[in-house]
Every structure is written in structure tokens, then in C-alpha cells.
Amino acid sequence: xxxxxxxxxxxxxxxxxxxxxxxxxxxxxxxxxxxxxxxxxxxxxxxxxxxxxxxxxxxxxxxxxxxxxxxxxxxxxxxxxxxxxxxxxxxxxxxxxxxxxxxxxxxxxxxxxxxxxxxxxxxxxxxxxxxxxxxxxxxxxxxxxxxxxxxxxxxxxxxxxxxxxxxxxxxxxxxxxxxxxxxxxxxxxxxxxxxxxxxxxxxxxxxxxxxxxxxxxxxxxxxxxxxxxxxxxxxxxxxxxxxxxxxxxxxxxxxxxxxxxxxxxxxxxxxxxxxxxxxxxxxxxxxxxxxxxxxxxxxxxxxxxxxxxxxxxxxxxxxxxxxxxxxxxxxxxxxxxxxxxxxxxxxxxxxxxxxxxxxxxxxxxxxxxxxxxxxxxxxxxxxxxxxxxxxxxxxxxxxxxxxxxxxxxxxxxxxxxxxxxxxxxxxxxxxxxxxxxxxxxxxxxxxxxxxxxxxxxxxx
Amino acid sequence: xxxxxxxxxxxxxxxxxxxxxxxxxxxxxxxxxxxxxxxxxxxxxxxxxxxxxxxxxxxxxxxxxxxxxxxxxxxxxxxxxxxxxxxxxxxxxxxxxxxxxxxxxxxxxxxxxxxxxxxxxxxxxxxxxxxxxxxxxxxxxxxxxxxxxxxxxxxxxxxxxxxxxxxxxxxxxxxxxxxxxxxxxxxxxxxxxxxxxxxxxxxxxxxxxxxxxxxxxxxxxxxxxxxxxxxxxxxxxxxxxxxxxxxxxxxxxxxxxxxxxxxxxxxxxxxxxxxxxxxxxxxxxxxxx
Numbered sequence: 178x179x180x181x182x183x184x185x186x187x188x189x190x191x192x193x194x195x196x197x198x199x200x201x202x203x204x205x206x207x208x209x210x211x212x213x214x215x216x217x218x219x220x221x222x223x224x225x226x227x228x229x230x231x232x233x234x235x236x237x238x239x240x241x242x243x244x245x246x247x248x249x250x251x252x253x254x255x256x257x258x259x260x261x262x263x264x265x266x267x268x269x270x271x272x273x274x275x276x277x278x279x280x281x282x283x284x285x286x287x288x289x290x291x292x293x294x295x296x297x298x299x300x301x302x303x304x305x306x307x308x309x310x311x312x313x314x315x316x317x318x319x320x321x322x323x324x325x326x327x328x329x330x331x332x333x334x335x336x337x338x339x340x341x342x343x344x345x346x347x348x349x350x351x352x353x354x355x356x357x358x359x360x361x362x363x364x365x366x367x368x369x370x371x372x373x374x375x376x377x378x379x380x381x382x383x384x385x386x387x388x389x390x391x392x393x394x395x396x397x398x399x400x401x402x403x404x405x406x407x408x409x410x411x412x413x414x415x416x417x418x419x420x421x422x423x424x425x426x427x428x429x430x431x432x433x434x435x436x437x438x439x440x441x442x443x444x445x446x447x448x449x450x451x452x453x454x455x456x457x458x459x460x461x462x463x464x465x466x467x468x469x470x471x472x473x474x475x476x477x478x479x480x481x482x483x484x485x486x487x488x489x490x491x492x493x494x495x496x497x498x499x500x501x502x503x504x505x506x507x508x509x510x511x512x513x514x515x516x517x518x519x520x521x522x523x524x525x526x527x528x529x530x531x532x533x534x535x536x537x538x539x540x541x542x543x544x545x546x547x548x549x550x551x552x553x554x555x556x557x558x559x560x561x562x563x564x565x566x567x568x569x570x571x572x573x574x575x576x577x578x579x580x581x582x583x584x585x586x587x588x589x590x591x592x593x594x595x596x597x598x599x600x601x602x603x604x605x606x607x608x609x610x611x612x613x614x615x616x617x618x619x620x621x622x623x624x625x626x627x628x629x630x631x632x633x634x635x636x637x
Numbered sequence: 638x639x640x641x642x643x644x645x646x647x648x649x650x651x652x653x654x655x656x657x658x659x660x661x662x663x664x665x666x667x668x669x670x671x672x673x674x675x676x677x678x679x680x681x682x683x684x685x686x687x688x689x690x691x692x693x694x695x696x697x698x699x700x701x702x703x704x705x706x707x708x709x710x711x712x713x714x715x716x717x718x719x720x721x722x723x724x725x726x727x728x729x730x731x732x733x734x735x736x737x738x739x740x741x742x743x744x745x746x747x748x749x750x751x752x753x754x755x756x757x758x759x760x761x762x763x764x765x766x767x768x769x770x771x772x773x774x775x776x777x778x779x780x781x782x783x784x785x786x787x788x789x790x791x792x793x794x795x796x797x798x799x800x801x802x803x804x805x806x807x808x809x810x811x812x813x814x815x816x817x818x819x820x821x822x823x824x825x826x827x828x829x830x831x832x833x834x835x836x837x838x839x840x841x842x843x844x845x846x847x848x849x850x851x852x853x854x855x856x857x858x859x860x861x862x863x864x865x866x867x868x869x870x871x872x873x874x875x876x877x878x879x880x881x882x883x884x885x886x887x888x889x890x891x892x893x894x895x896x897x898x899x900x901x902x903x904x905x906x907x908x909x910x911x912x913x914x915x916x917x918x919x920x921x922x923x924x925x926x
Contacts, residue, residue, distance in 0.1 A: 346864050348674055348681075348721040386723035388864055392660050414866035418878060425873060425897055427904045434867035442680060442861070450706060451680040451861075452905045525900040572865050574883065 181284025184213040186291055191505040195476050198360040198445055201502055202266075202291075207245070210295040214242035216280060217287045224277035225289060230622040233257040235274060235289055242292055251300040254293065255307040259332040259376060260325060260621060262301060262368045263354060265294025267466075268618050269496045301371045308378040311338040316635055319344060319404040320381075321389045321575065324352020325617045326410030326608025328376050329624030330631075335379035337632050342404075344387040349441065352412055354617070356441040357433070359470050361477070362499070365440070390574035395582075395604065406603045406631045409590060410624060411575055413609035417567045419462070423519030424565070428456060428527035432463070432471040432566035439474050453478065456562030460485050460530055462516055463566030464492070469499040471564045472508050482508045483558065487515040487535050487548040511558065513537075515550065519563055529557045569614050579604075589613055597627030605631055639722035642695055644715050647784040648777075650702045651752060652711060653687070659694030661724045667759040668730030668855065668887055671696060672863045674721035675710060682706050683860045683882075685756035685832075686725060696724070699755030699784070726863045727886045730760050731853060732830075737767050743827045745771040746818075747793075748811050748841050750833020751778075754785050756855060757832050762792045770794035772824075774814050776833065780805035811837065812844045819848055826850050831890065835902060839895035846891050854890035856881045858898060859905070872898050 187203040217239045241250035270290040278286035323345040416431035438444045442451035455478040464486035472482040518531040534554035537546035583591040583600035590606040597605040607623025643655040688697035749757040772795045798806030818824040829852040831841040838854040845852040858870040865883035873894040
């Protein structure tokens with residue numbers, strides 16, 4: 178094989194995988210990983226690192242993989258990231274690290290994500306110990322939310338000797354890693370569980386079933402339970418709806434509900450008691466990763482899956498790999514289409530969706546070409562289930578129950594870029610709670626920065 | 638794990654449990670609810686808080702066996718534990734945000750239907766602690782289904798039990814009783830708070846609209862997380878979509894779209910185990926293929 182192309186990675190056959198929830202991509206073997214790592218030019222001034230939000234020493238860990246020093250590679254990544262097996266799987270590498278790889282100019286970029294994933298998986302399978310921490314300093318820090326931001330912040334603080342407790346509203350830790358991203362992209366029982374356990378091994382306590390703002394308030398944590406600092410990593414979990422007629426018919430779901438039932442509650446598994454309504458023809462409205470996850474879930478539950486998106490394929494915000502996988506699995510792309518009404522029968526069940534065709538106009542403020550409805554182009558898509566995947570916004574619960582915590586007009590917590598410090602003393606925030614819905618790795622970056630800032634503040 | 642400290646039968650298929658959950662007990666307020674997940678494979682089910690005791694660190698729930706999960710819950714005994722118990726969820730009763738002086742000037746009547754008597758109790762009890770005696774209509778299909786009457790009497794003004802078959806108290810529906818009190822007995826009420834099956838709340842609202850009495854209802858739609866992240870519990874109130882778990886569960890009953898709410902409640906009916914059929918292994922099943 179030419180050096181210009183990356184080493185092929187094994188995947189489940191599309192026809193087979195479209196009927197199960199097993200992971201699609203099977204990952205590199207040791208030999209394949211070594212071969213792919215050997216393609217890396219080990220640049221003196223590595224551009225890939227500049228595009229990684231947590232600035233992992235990418236050539237550093239890849240050289241160890243090339244030399245079969247896998248344990249060393251694990252330790253290099255552990256300095257920067259607590260969730261390599263997750264990020265290697267879910268980061269949009271084509272717009273991050275891999276976008277700047279020199280090899281990508283004439284051929285294919287080094288498969289940095291797949292190599293990171295290999296290292297993360299190696300660490301799990303071989304139980305590499307990365308639980309070194311400084312001696313305990315007796316200071317208590319509370320972390321709200323156990324998603325990527327909270328786990329990262331908690332892990333880093335524990336390494337610095339803090340006594341950290343994570344408060345999680347759901348019954349399981351992991352945030353979007355457990356309720357949002359499906360098993361076929363991110364296995365829960367192995368990958369996510371192991372990375373959460375790594376954080377617990379550092380001495381972090383996780384209290385599930387605690388909703389900050391209801392079960393306990395930030396002030397109570399600080400005044401009655403002696404937490405000297407708080408990090409809010411509560412995410413952006415509030416689903417948006419379109420506000421079109423028929424949205425409350427039976428058979429219309431938010432992607433959050435559909436995915437939570439399936440991923441967190443395991444509705445697809447025999448013996449689990451949470452039901453899920455699949456339908457035979459499912460339209461998912463939206464074009465992000467969540468939309469792809471929802472439609473591929475519906476396909477696996479036996480439905481014909483449609484993506485209904487108002488822009489064209491090149492504007493799809495989802496990861497390129499997921500769009501490719503979705504198409505391979507038979508998902509039908511209804512592009513440049515926007516729903517205007519959901520239609521129901523007399524019993525209130527969805528029987529179709531009235532849509533309008535769109536064309537792209539001038540670029541808007543975000544630089545994307547604005548979709549414009551084509552007059553008179555209305556048509557009906559015949560579906561019995563509609564899943565709205567239009568994005569999410571932060572839950573206002575914490576802000577509304579914490580005096581002095583400033584939020585902006587999008588209900589996002591206002592926090593300093595470099596430190597995560599909020600308008601409230603000793604309270605920090607990061608991840609989607611501050612930025613609105615973004616990526617796992619950006620949440621981790623925010624968690625890291627806040628941990629550093631909290632440590633600097635408390636060390637004085 | 639959340640331990641069951643006490644369990645007591647209140648009526649056929651209705652039982653009470655005190656659950657050890659100190660954090661929830663400390664923060665609970667009348668009108669709020671909890672979500673319970675019994676074990677690893679269980680579903681998350683919402684139940685209204687019926688009482689709470691900060692000293693013992695317990696929260697009281699009252700359960701009616703209507704399907705798979707509640708039937709299974711009935712098999713749990715004192716000393717057993719639930720895997721997950723989260724709360725308090727939802728907004729506290731609106732009564733708590735009013736001034737005590739204002740409340741004292743108001744004539745309040747609660748209408749409790751069946752199991753709804755349990756969540757009415759903490760509100761009446763709270764009012765009593767503020768020096769306000771509220772009246773209560775308790776509706777049930779027959780005498781043995783009237784629950785918590787003694788407890789209610791100790792904190793309420795007048796308590797009016799009603800049974801469909803006339804085996805105890807007033808014979809007839811709660812709406813008939815309210816009409817009777819207002820139109821024949823000259824009672825005046827400024828506020829009605831109705832908690833029970835949606836169909837009952839709907840008809841109470843229809844009546845109170847005619848009578849011109851402000852009415853609060855506690856809605857009980859399908860829920861999953863109970864924290865506002867999914868919208869399974871969404872309702873239309875005054876033309877706007879609301880999430881019952883965070884915006885409610887209490888709403889102005891005259892503004893709730895009951896037809897839609899009742900229709901949405903039946904969304905998974907085909908997948909639930911019919912009453913009296915017992916628990917089948919895996920009655921949640923995977924999808925509707």
C-alpha cells in the first residue's frame with residue numbers, strides 16, 4: 178500500500194451492523210497501529226498539535242506506538258487527556274488535529290484519532306496504571322455534572338491532591354457519553370465505564386441522583402458541606418423544538434428522549450423495562466451528530482430512516498465518518514428540505530410531515546449559505562415517527578437557583594475564557610454549560626483550564 | 638441504594654412506603670415529586686412526594702399497582718432497597734410562594750381523586766402549619782379505596798369522602814360534590830386544587846370554569862429523566878409548550894390542553910402489560926418491531 182494512504186481499519190459490514198448495536202469500527206490491531214504510526218513524519222513543528230484543543234503531544238505518542246512502546250504511549254496521552262478511548266472515537270478529527278497533518282496535503286492525513294483510540298483501548302485491556310496523584314491536601318472541590326468537562330476537571334484536581342466529589346443528576350455517570358452517543362459509536366460497558374473508573378481510581382467520589390438546584394444548591398455545598406470551590410459542567414441538555422403545528426402529536430420525540438430511552442435506559446435490550454416507539458418510517462430533522470445517532474438508532478430498531486435537513490450535504494455539521502456510515506446503512510438523505518407541519522390522524526398519531534423545498538442563498542453571519550424556502554414547493558413525506566434534532570441549550574436550573582451567577586441571553590453561564598471563573602466567587606464553569614452545545618474535546622479543554630485555575634487560586 | 642424503612646397497605650393495590658433518602662427529605666416541598674428506578678433493568682417512574690421527615694431522612698411515596706413496574710414495586714419489603722431515587726423534582730406548590738396573610742383570607746378546597754389523595758396531603762398539612770384550614774373532597778370508586786382519610790382529617794377543615802357506588806360518604810363523582818357544596822350548601826371557594834387522574838382533573842376544570850373558581854391541577858404525563866432534558870412530559874398550556882417536570886407539575890387548569898395531554902399519556906399503551914396479567918419477563922422489550 179502506498180504511504181500516501183492510511184492503513185485500512187476493520188469495520189462491521191453495513192448490512193449486518195444495521196441490525197445490531199455493536200460497535201461499527203473495530204479498531205486497529207497492534208500491527209496495523211504500528212504500520213499507521215510509521216507514516217507519521219514526526220514534524221519538528223507539529224501542526225496537528227495546534228489543532229488539538231487539549232494540545233496532546235501527538236508525534237510523541239505516535240513515535241511510541243511506532244516503536245511498540247504502547248505503555249509509554251498511554252502515559253504520554255494521559256498527561257493531556259483522561260478520555261483517549263472516547264475522544265479517539267468521537268472527535269471530529271477532520272476539522273481538528275488531522276486537518277493540519279502535512280500528509281493530508283497530497284494524500285491522507287495520519288489516522289491520529291484511530292491511533293489515539295488504539296492507545297486508549299490498549300490502556301484498558303492491559304490495565305495500565307495511570308492513577309498517580311499528589312498527596313492529599315484536604316481541600317474539597319465540588320464538580321457539578323459527570324460529562325466530559327466534569328470528569329476532566331475532577332480528574333485533574335484529584336491528581337493535584339484535592340478531595341473531589343462529582344454530583345450527577347442521572348443515575349449513571351458520563352453525561353452525553355452514556356445517554357447521547359449510542360453504543361455502536363461508543364461502547365458503554367467497556368470504554369465509557371473504564372474511563373469513568375479511571376477518574377474514580379484517582380480518588381474522585383461520584384454521587385449520582387443529585388440534582389444541583391433541587392436536591393442541593395451551590396450555596397449549601399459551599400456553606401454547609403465545606404466545598405471551597407465549585408466547577409459547573411452541567412452541559413446543554415435542554416432540547417429545542419421547531420414550534421410548528423403538530424409537534425405534540427404521538428410519535429414526535431426530541432432526539433434527547435429517543436436516545437436517552439435507547440442508550441441510557443437500554444430500551445433496545447431484551448429484559449430492560451423502558452419502552453421505545455420505533456415506527457416503520459422515521460424522519461429525523463437536523464444534520465448534526467445527534468441527528469445521525471438518532472436516525473442510525475431508528476434503522477437498528479427496524480425502521481426506514483430519513484435525515485431531513487434544510488441545507489445541502491456539504492453543510493451537514495455531523496462528523497464525515499458518521500454521515501458516511503449512515504449512508505452505508507441505508508439512511509435516506511432528504512436534503513434542502515424543511516418541515517412546516519406534522520400531520521396526524523384522528524387518534525393523534527403522526528401520519529406524515531408537510532415539508533417545503535429549500536435553496537441556498539447568500540452566506541449569513543456564520544459564513545454558511547442561508548437556506549431559503551422555494552415558494553409553492555410543499556410536499557408530504559410519509560412518516561409515522563418524527564425525531565427533532567435541532568440542537569440543545571443549557572438547562573437554566575442551576576443559574577436560576579444560584580444567586581449571583583450571571584448568564585447571557587442564550588442562558589449560557591458567563592465565564593472567563595482562560596480560567597472558567599464565573600461572576601460568583603470560587604465558582605467556575607466550562608463545557609456546553611458555557612459555550613452551548615459543542616464537542617466532547619472542547620468540554621475537556623474547558624475542564625482542564627478550570628482545574629488549573631482552581632488549583633492556582635486555592636494554592637495561594 | 639435507598640432503603641425502604643416502612644411499608645403499609647392503604648387500600649387494594651395501593652401501598653405506602655417510607656424511603657431513606659436524606660438529601661431529598663431535606664429539600665422536599667409540597668407539590669414536588671421523585672423518580673425511582675428499582676433496579677439495573679428498571680425504568681424511571683415519577684411518583685409524587687406524599688410526606689417527608691427531615692429528622693428520619695425519609696420521603697413517603699404512595700403507589701398504585703397499575704402496570705409492570707408498580708406491580709414489581711409491590712414485591713419490595715421493609716429492608717429492601719431501590720437502586721435509584723432522585724428528587725425533589727418540579728416546582729413546589731404555588732401556595733408556598735404566596736404570602737401567609739393572603740392565604741389566610743382565601744377559602745381553599747382540594748379535590749383528590751384516588752391515589753391523588755396522597756400528594757394532596759402534604760399541601761393540606763403545610764397549610765395547616767401556616768394556620769390555614771383547607772377543605773378536601775376525597776373521591777374513590779368504593780369505601781375500601783378511600784385512603785388517608787384520618788391523616789387528612791387531622792390537618793384539614795372539612796373532609797368530604799365520595800364514592801362512585803355510594804358505599805361510603807357522598808354517592809357520586811367529586812365534581813357533583815363540589816357543585817353540591819357551592820350551589821346547595823352555600824360554600825364559597827377562591828381556589829380549587831385538583832390532583833388525580835387526568836380525566837377527573839379535566840372535568841373539575843370544566844365545572845370550575847362555569848363556577849368561576851381559579852383551579853390548579855397537578856399534571857402527570859409520561860416522564861423519562863424528570864430534569865427537563867427530553868420533553869417527553871411536554872404539555873400545551875395557554876397555547877405554549879411546557880415541560881411538566883420543570884415548569885410544573887402544577888398548572889392553571891383552565892389553560893391546560895387536556896385532550897392532548899390524555900392522548901399523549903396513551904403513547905406506550907400497547908407496550909405496557911395489561912392490568913391483572915402479571916409480570917412477564919422483560920415487559921419493557923426492545924422497540925415495537
